Amino acid sequence: MSNEFILGIINFFTSALAGITGLGGGTILLGFMPMFLTASAIIPVHGSAQLASNVSRIWFGRHQMDFTYVHPFAVGAVAGMLVFGTMVQFIHLELIPLFIAIYILLTQWSKTINRLLKSFENFYLIGFLQTGIGLFVGAPGPLHMPLLMKKYEDNDVIVTTGSLMMTIVHVFKLVIYAILGFQFLAYWQVIVLMAISASLGSWAGVKLRHKIPMAWLKTALPYILTIIALKIIHDNAVKFGWLGAMF
Template sequence: MNELFLGIISFLTSTIAGIVGIGGGMMLIAILPSFLPLNALIPVHGLTQMSSNLSRAIFGYKDIQFEVIPKFLIGSFIGIGLFATILNFISLNYVPLFIGVYILLSLWSAKFNEKIKKYENYYIAGFFQTGFSIVVGATGPLTMTLLFKDYANKEKVLATSAALMSITHILKVFVFIYFGFVFFDYMGIIIAMIIGAVTGSWVATRLRDKIDGKKFFLILKVLLTVLAFHIIVKVFI
């Protein structure tokens, strides 16, 4: 039953991400703590998001701005190497707390987003986006602001963001394999979520121009806020 439900959730969150560019990964990482043990939370989320972003990048490959990828990739390799060491010093009991606080700051703190904007190059964006993803899972907004500044075309922003997030999640999955996480133990859930994610990406490419992105994002922002508070409260109860 969990497989079917999480497959549907993965479809919905992937569709959301494909339409508005961000939010799907955050929503998924906010829901997963109710269904997965803490040690599986970030790895399973990462593999699902890898399929979601990679499929979205493939569907929109003609709009990817490939010139930014080498810079982002270099930063990502450095970031994943350094931040991987953090896993040995952080109690997994507090991972949902990191996730909830990160979501709230990303959505509502102008100062937090201003600090992020200071690191406006793809080397540093790759370093922080991929590095932080090991701990908080969903870090797509870190490069979205930079892409919107560099490219006025929405399709270019969404396709390139998907490509960059694919790099982040691919590297993250390899890190968790290196640390011994056994993805096979959750194969049923993973397959259902990957099918949902890829299908959601496909649907999003056909709905993107038919939905008012501003109204949709407002609803998404409120929903994400509720979910963030929910997982923060669960840490202390």
């Protein structure tokens, strides 16, 4: 229970961070989760926590919601669920933490990958990729945010509408893992705790959104995520005996 409590605290702060900025929180949380959960539980438990976090942000910001671009995103998400959902069953779940770590490093330091991700100007395609990639790495990053920032000037509308899009992604992700046989009831305590901490974090983030300057986050976030990713890689190298084989 102590690990679950610590994870709940981390979830509170990452959810608050996402409530303030609309990005970063889910990826940071995902980076910490391999330290507390088995590999097979990371994606579905993370999806449950992020679903609660995004739904609560939608509720707290419901008056700033805009549905104009949600429909094409949802259509793409359905396609992503169907295409990638047939592939995830062939993946060795013990490798999920490594997928997460490598994806974090690529998105933070590869200019080519970042240019590619930011070049998507179509919500159908973004929904497809965000849902599909999310089945393997949990939080594919805010692919939808750059385009939303082009469409809207109001940050409240951006965060709330983006949260609705991510809600769609997490619902479809949980559906796939339920079909694959993941036993959500076996993790009900940590899921409930994280749902509560995510909702409280979202509430705090919405209240603090216009009071705390977060410009420093764009500079600090790559380094925070890199440290987390390297820790995941190191832990898995020790777990699988790769360090011993190399030296």
